[in-house]
Amino acid sequence: MIDAPTPIELSRAELRAVAAYASTCARLVLAIFEREHPGDLRPRAAIDAAQAFADGAKRTKSIRDCAWAAQRAAQDARDAGQAAASEAARAALAAAGAAFLHPLAKATQVKHILGSAAHAARALELSAGDDAHVGAGHIAKSSALAGPVVIDVLRRYPAAPPGGGRVGELMRQLDASLRAWPRPE
Incomplete structure (x- = not known):
C-alpha cells in the first residue's frame, strides 16, 4: 500500500497570496505572447482569472477553463515555432493553476507555486536568444517578488521535483533561493 501524502494546512488567504504571486510573474511576460498573437486573449484571461481569485473572487471552474x-494557446505557439511565446502562455497557465494548489506534501505541488515564475524566466531566456543569464536574472527578480506568505507556504512542501528540462532547472533555482531566505516573521 502506498502512503498518502501528508496534509498541509493552507488557508484561503495563503492560497490567494500564492495566486497573486503567480499572476504577477506571468503578467511580466504576457507581452512576449501578445507580440506574436495580438488577438489571442487566452493567456491574459488566465492571468486575469488568477488575479481575480487573488483579489477575493471565488475559486471556480472558470479559472480551470482559462488555464x-x-x-492550448501555448501549444498553438509551440506548433508555430514560437518557443518564447509558448513559454509565456505556459506562465499564464501556471498562474491560473496556482489557485488549485493542493494542501498535500508532494514535491509536484511546488509547480503550482513557482511554475509561473519558471516559465516566465524561460520565456525571457528564449526571447534573448536562449541566454541563460537572462533567465537567472529573472529568477532573482522572482525571488524578490515572493513575499513572506509565499515563502512560508513554499517551505511547507518538499523541494521542487527533479526533471522538467530547463524550466525545471529554473524552478529548482528559485525554490532553493526562496528556501535560503531568512524565515518569514
Whole structure:
C-alpha cells in the first residue's frame, strides 16, 4: 500500500497570496505572447482569472477553463515555432493553476507555486536568444517578488521535483533561493 501524502494546512488567504504571486510573474511576460498573437486573449484571461481569485473572487471552474485555454494557446505557439511565446502562455497557465494548489506534501505541488515564475524566466531566456543569464536574472527578480506568505507556504512542501528540462532547472533555482531566505516573521 502506498502512503498518502501528508496534509498541509493552507488557508484561503495563503492560497490567494500564492495566486497573486503567480499572476504577477506571468503578467511580466504576457507581452512576449501578445507580440506574436495580438488577438489571442487566452493567456491574459488566465492571468486575469488568477488575479481575480487573488483579489477575493471565488475559486471556480472558470479559472480551470482559462488555464486549459492558455495551455492550448501555448501549444498553438509551440506548433508555430514560437518557443518564447509558448513559454509565456505556459506562465499564464501556471498562474491560473496556482489557485488549485493542493494542501498535500508532494514535491509536484511546488509547480503550482513557482511554475509561473519558471516559465516566465524561460520565456525571457528564449526571447534573448536562449541566454541563460537572462533567465537567472529573472529568477532573482522572482525571488524578490515572493513575499513572506509565499515563502512560508513554499517551505511547507518538499523541494521542487527533479526533471522538467530547463524550466525545471529554473524552478529548482528559485525554490532553493526562496528556501535560503531568512524565515518569514
